[in-house]
Amino acid sequence: MELQLEAVTKSYKSKQVLKGISLTMGAGVYGLLGPNGAGKTTLIRILADVLRPTNGRVLYDGKDIRTVGDEYRAKIGYLPQDVRFYGDFTGRDYLEYSAALKGMEKARAKKRIEELARSVGLWDDLKRKCAAYSGGMQRRLGIAQALLDDPEILILDEPTSGLDPYERIKFRNIISAYAEDRLVLLSTHIVSDVEHIAARIMMMEYGTIQHIRTGGAYVQMMEGKVWLEEMPAEQLIAYQNRAVISNVRAKGGRMEVRIISDTKPVPDAVQAVPTLEDAYLYLFNYLPERAGR
Ligand SMILES: Nc1ncnc2c1ncn2[C@@H]1O[C@H](COP(=O)(O)OP(=O)(O)OP(=O)(O)O)[C@@H](O)[C@H]1O
Ligand SMILES: [Mg+2]
Known part of the structure; x- marks a missing residue:
């Protein structure tokens, strides 16, 4: 069929x-x-x-x-x-x-x-x-x-x-x-x-x-494009206008932020295992350079 x-x-x-x-x-x-x-x-x-x-x-x-x-x-x-x-x-x-x-x-x-x-x-x-x-x-x-x-x-x-x-x-x-x-x-x-x-x-x-x-x-397409970074909560608000954030969770007094980026967003970011949701966010919408469309 x-x-x-x-x-x-x-x-x-x-x-x-x-x-x-x-x-x-x-x-x-x-x-x-x-x-x-x-x-x-x-x-x-x-x-x-x-x-x-x-x-x-x-x-x-x-x-x-x-x-x-x-x-x-x-x-x-x-x-x-x-x-x-x-x-x-x-x-x-x-x-x-x-x-x-x-x-x-x-x-x-x-x-x-x-x-x-x-x-x-x-x-x-x-x-x-x-x-x-x-x-x-x-x-x-x-x-x-x-x-x-x-x-x-x-x-x-x-x-x-x-x-x-x-x-x-x-x-x-x-x-x-x-x-x-x-x-x-x-x-x-x-x-x-x-x-x-x-x-x-x-x-x-x-x-x-x-x-x-x-x-x-x-x-597979997202290999090397998903990163984890810890930051204080106050920093997150400013950060989300510059980066594609796919998830946030509280970790101790800080936030662990999941970031989608072609390159390492900050020196201390570590690579994460990508998911389909990361790919969705990467492919649609949510890249800062496409914001405001
Ligand atoms: N009967 C209609 N008359 C005029 N425009 C329409 C009509 N039906 C849909 N559209 C337009 O067509 C586009 C696509 O709509 P559609 O409902 O297919 O999207 P969608 O992907 O199913 O969205 P959603 O995720 O919100 O369900 C939209 O811009 C919508 O406004
Ligand atoms: Mg629909």
């Missing part, structure tokens, strides 16, 4: 928010990272076939998804970034209704609803109105909805927003087990959501996918 973008652009009036994206995805987990406004949701909505590109095409196994139509939509599970629940629907009503829309046979739907409600930790809450669920519970209900019909292509827009750390770990486990022979694309702001489960991580900014690499390749 292959999903391919061919020079996809999207413009709103005169503003181009996707600038000619071409890429090919096969089975496996793809993580989509990028700052607010990068174009992640726009790209995801085009892949989910709820938004038309201005130019370019999306091909599923070589065929334009606009001509494949319903048959394509039947193969995808999609969790939008913003799902609102309202009315008197219980969690179970919502999942049954979603299953009916997907044309699932009743007995199979019942079985899948039980399986998924258990795996996302909502089994005991299915009788409650989903409008009254907490934010994290609503997100998990949305994840269950996307997985209902065992889609070949699973597209999740910020699935983990609002999930507590325990639910986040459970989510990662569900996704890595699921993705074996399927395509999963998920956007997130939480680097650790995709660090260990994504075969490929895409870094997106200004409507372009700037990098597609393995998590390991990003980490």
Whole structure:
């Protein structure tokens, strides 16, 4: 199975928010990272076939998804970034209704609803109105909805927003087990959501996918660019306008500051083992010379 973008652009009036994206995805987990406004949701909505590109095409196994139509939509599970629940629907009503829309046979739907409600930790809450669920519970209900019909292509827009750390770990486990022979694309702001489960991580900014690499390749790129330095707390405030700081922790009466820099920032700085989050900070935003953009 292959999903391919061919020079996809999207413009709103005169503003181009996707600038000619071409890429090919096969089975496996793809993580989509990028700052607010990068174009992640726009790209995801085009892949989910709820938004038309201005130019370019999306091909599923070589065929334009606009001509494949319903048959394509039947193969995808999609969790939008913003799902609102309202009315008197219980969690179970919502999942049954979603299953009916997907044309699932009743007995199979019942079985899948039980399986998924258990795996996302909502089994005991299915009788409650989903409008009254907490934010994290609503997100998990949305994840269950996307997985209902065992889609070949699973597209999740910020699935983990609002999930507590325990639910986040459970989510990662569900996704890595699921993705074996399927395509999963998920956007997130939480680097650790995709660090260990994504075969490929895409870094997106200004409507372009700037990098597609393995998590390991990003980490390798950061070798020799991450430093630890101790300083008094007062110094930190001034320092953060000059350097990219990826973390700070209290150590005795001083602060241990994690700094991203191509060269040794101060003589007594020591090298640290890099992470994907360091790479994210290095590649986006946060270099002082790019501040104020
Ligand atoms: N319907 C719309 N009309 C006009 N502009 C839009 C519309 N939808 C999105 N945009 C613009 O397109 C750009 C990309 O938005 P998008 O929602 O795809 O970003 P994102 O990467 O998903 O951001 P976030 O991390 O905040 O979810 C933004 O500048 C946004 O304002
Ligand atoms: Mg978004």
